[in-house]
Amino acid sequence: MLLLLLARCFLVILASSLLVCPGLACGPGRGFGKRRHPKKLTPLAYKQFIPNVAEKTLGASGRYEGKITRNSERFKELTPNYNPDIIFKDEENTGADRLMTQRCKDKLNALAISVMNQWPGVKLRVTEGWDEDGHHSEESLHYEGRAVDITTSDRDRSKYGMLARLAVEAGFDWVYYESKAHIHCSVKAENSVAAKSGGCFPGSATVHLEQGGTKLVKDLRPGDRVLAADDQGRLLYSDFLTFLDRDEGAKKVFYVIETREPRERLLLTAAHLLFVAPHNDSGPAPGPSALFASRVRPGQRVYVVAERGGDRRLLPAAVHSVTLREEAAGAYAPLTAHGTILINRVLASCYAVIEEHSWAHRAFAPFRLAHALLAALAPARTDGGGGGSIPAPQSAAEARDAGPAAGIHWYSQLLYHIGTWLLDSETLHPLGMAVKSS
Numbered sequence: 001m002l003l004l005l006l007a008r009c010f011l012v013i014l015a016s017s018l019l020v021c022p023g024l025a026c027g028p029g030r031g032f033g034k035r036r037h038p039k040k041l042t043p044l045a046y047k048q049f050i051p052n053v054a055e056k057t058l059g060a061s062g063r064y065e066g067k068i069t070r071n072s073e074r075f076k077e078l079t080p081n082y083n084p085d086i087i088f089k090d091e092e093n094t095g096a097d098r099l100m101t102q103r104c105k106d107k108l109n110a111l112a113i114s115v116m117n118q119w120p121g122v123k124l125r126v127t128e129g130w131d132e133d134g135h136h137s138e139e140s141l142h143y144e145g146r147a148v149d150i151t152t153s154d155r156d157r158s159k160y161g162m163l164a165r166l167a168v169e170a171g172f173d174w175v176y177y178e179s180k181a182h183i184h185c186s187v188k189a190e191n192s193v194a195a196k197s198g199g200c201f202p203g204s205a206t207v208h209l210e211q212g213g214t215k216l217v218k219d220l221r222p223g224d225r226v227l228a229a230d231d232q233g234r235l236l237y238s239d240f241l242t243f244l245d246r247d248e249g250a251k252k253v254f255y256v257i258e259t260r261e262p263r264e265r266l267l268l269t270a271a272h273l274l275f276v277a278p279h280n281d282s283g284p285a286p287g288p289s290a291l292f293a294s295r296v297r298p299g300q301r302v303y304v305v306a307e308r309g310g311d312r313r314l315l316p317a318a319v320h321s322v323t324l325r326e327e328a329a330g331a332y333a334p335l336t337a338h339g340t341i342l343i344n345r346v347l348a349s350c351y352a353v354i355e356e357h358s359w360a361h362r363a364f365a366p367f368r369l370a371h372a373l374l375a376a377l378a379p380a381r382t383d384g385g386g387g388g389s390i391p392a393p394q395s396a397a398e399a400r401d402a403g404p405a406a407g408i409h410w411y412s413q414l415l416y417h418i419g420t421w422l423l424d425s426e427t428l429h430p431l432g433m434a435v436k437s438s
Contacts, residue, residue, distance in 0.1 A: 041169065043161030049176040050168050056139070060174040061146060061186040064139040069132060078130060078145045081105045085112040087125040087153050097129035100145040103187045108148060111170035111185075115152065118166060123153040127182055147186040149178075157181070200245065200272045200352055202254060203330025205343045208305075210237040217332045217343065218248060226334075227342040231358075233303070233314050236338070241371055244333040244350070244412045255293045256323035257302065259346070264304050264317065266346040267328055270294035273349035273357055275340075277301040277316035290349050290357040296322055303347040314347060335409075337368060367411050 044050065053059040068074045078099040081088075086108065088097045100108070112124040128135075128149035131142040141147035150167070152159050157180055164183045167175045178184040203218035208227035215224070220240050228238035254267035257274070268274065273290040277300075296302070301316035334341055335350045339361040342348075351360035 041162065041165050044164035044168075044175070044177045045161065046177050046180065048164075049174065050164075051174065055141070055174045055176070055186055061141060062173075062188045064141065065144055065189050067143040068130070068145060077101055079105055081108060083109050083112055085109075085116060085123055087123050088129070089125065089127045092133065094132075096132055097126055097148075099130040100148065101187065101189070104146055104148065107167075107171045107185070107187055111150075111167050111172070114166040114170055115163065118162065119152065119154075119159065122156075122159075125151045125153045125155075127151060141186045144189065146189060147184065149182040149184050151182050200269050200331070200333040201343055201348075202267050202328035203248060203332060204328060205267065205332070207334075208342055208345075217334055218330050220332075220334055226336060227305070228336050228338045228340045229303075229314060229342070229347055230338060230340075235305070235312060235314060235342075238336040238338040238340070241335045241337060241368070242409060244335050244409045245331065246333070247331045249330075254328055255296075256321075257293065257296055257319060257346075258321045258323075259302060259304060259317040260320040262304060262306065262317060262345075263320075264345050266302075266344050266348070268293050268343070268348065269331075269352065272333075272352040273355065273360075275303050275347050275349065275357075277303065290355065292352075292355055298322060305342060305345045335364070339364065363415055364411070 049055075051059050055061055056063050066074075068078065079102055080095065080098045081100060082098065090097045108124070108126070115122060115124045126148050128142060128147075130145040131140065136142045150163065152163060160180070160183055161177065164175050164177045167183060167185045172185040173188045174186045176184040201217050203216060205217040206214040207217055207220065209215050210225040210227075215226075220226070220243075222240060222242065224240040225237040226240050227235060229235055255270055257266045257268070258264070266274075270293055272293050274293050274296055275289060276291050276296060278289065291300075296319060298319050298321055300319050302319060303314045304317045305312060306315040306317075333350070333352070339350045339357065340347060341350055349357045349360070351357060351364075354360055
C-alpha cells in the first residue's frame with residue numbers, strides 16, 4: 001500500500017510540473033460540473049453572463065458545430081418540446097421554436113418547473129428557439145437548436161434577473177442577461193452522443209491477442225497483450241494497462257464508422273480519436289495523425305488490418321458511411337502502453353477529447369513509468385481502473401481475474417483538471433468535455 005501511495009504522489013507531482021496537454025477518457029468523469037446550489041439565489045445583473053467566459057468556449061457551450069437545416073442529416077438531432085408549462089411564441093408559425101437538442105429540452109423543462117415554483121401562476125416563455133431563417137448572427141447556436149431566448153409569461157422585466165439565475169441553476173451551460181427584453185441561454189452540443197458516454201467503445205468491440213484469437217474489449221485484463229501500432233504505423237502487440245473509463249452497465253450511443261474495402265465497422269464516441277490517412281497516402285500509417293470521430297467524413301480513409309501474401313499490415317481504407325449514433329451496451333476506454341489499439345481491425349487512439357494524439361500520449365508518460373515500476377517491484381499487484389485501485393491479489397492469475405475497477409480512472413480525472421486550466425475550446429472537443437451532471 002505504501003508503494004502505491006508513493007507512486008501516486010510521484011504521478012501527481014510530475015504531471016503537474018510537466019504542464020503538458022492531457023489526453024482523457026471520453027468524458028470528464030461522473031459528477032464533474034455539478035452545480036452547488038447557493039442557499040440564497042442572487043439575480044443576474046443586466047449584461048452579466050455565467051460562466052464568465054465567451055459562449056462558444058470550452059467552459060461554456062462549446063464551439064459552433066454548423067447550421068442545421070430541415071434537409072440536413074443532423075436535423076434528426078432536434079426534438080420538439082410540447083411541454084404545456086412552456087409558452088412558445090412561434091411567430092413564424094412553423095413550430096421551429098419548439099425544436100431543440102435533447103440537452104436543451106431537458107434544461108428548459110427543468111427551468112419551467114423552477115419558474116412555476118418561484119412565481120405561482122407564471123410560466124416560462126420562449127421567444128426564440130431553433131432558427132432556420134437566418135435571423136441571428138453568424139455562427140449563432142440558435143442555428144443548431146442549442147440556444148433559446150426566454151422571458152416570463154407575464155413579461156414582467158423585474159423578474160428577468162432572477163429568471164437568469166434560475167436558468168443557471170437549471171443547468172444551462174451559458175446564461176446571458178442579454179437584453180432587458182429577454183434572457184439568452186445555451187447548452188453544449190452533447191445531443192446524447194458524448195456527454196452521456198463515459199467510455200469510448202462498446203463492450204462488444206473486439207481486440208486481437210498476441211497468443212491468437214480475439215477478445216471482447218470488456219473482458220480485457222492487465223497482462224493481456226493486444227494488437228496495436230507504433231508511431232510509424234507498424235503493427236505490434238502492446239500491453240493493456242487499464243481502462244481510462246469502464247461502465248459495463250450503461251447503454252450508450254456511438255458514432256458508427258464503416259469502411260468499404262475491406263468492410264469493417266467501428267463504434268466509438270464522438271470525441272474519441274481515430275487515425276485518418278493523408279489524402280495521397282497509399283501505404284502504411286506514416287505517424288500519429290488523428291481526428292475526432294465526429295469529424296470523420298465519408299471519403300476519408302482510416303487504417304485497417306489487411307492480409308496480403310501472408311503478411312499482415314495496416315492499409316488505408318475509404319470510409320463508406322458515418323452514422324451519427326447507435327445504441328450499444330457498455331462503455332470502455334482501454335489504455336495500452338503504445339497509446340494505440342486495433343478495435344474491430346480498425347486502428348484507433350486510446351485517447352479522446354484533445355485532438356493531439358502525441359500530446360495525450362506524452363501526458364500519460366508518468367502513468368506508464370509508474371505502472372512499469374510497480375510491475376517490476378510488485379509483479380502480483382495490478383493497477384485498477386476507475387477512481388482507485390484494487391488490493392494486491394495473491395497471484396498473477398487472481399490479478400487477471402480481478403481486472404480493473406469500474407469508473408473513470410483517477411489519472412484521467414487529474415489530467416481533466418489540468419486541461420481545464422491550460423487549454424481553450426479550439427483544442428478540446430466540446431462534446432467530450434460536456435458537463436456530466438446526469
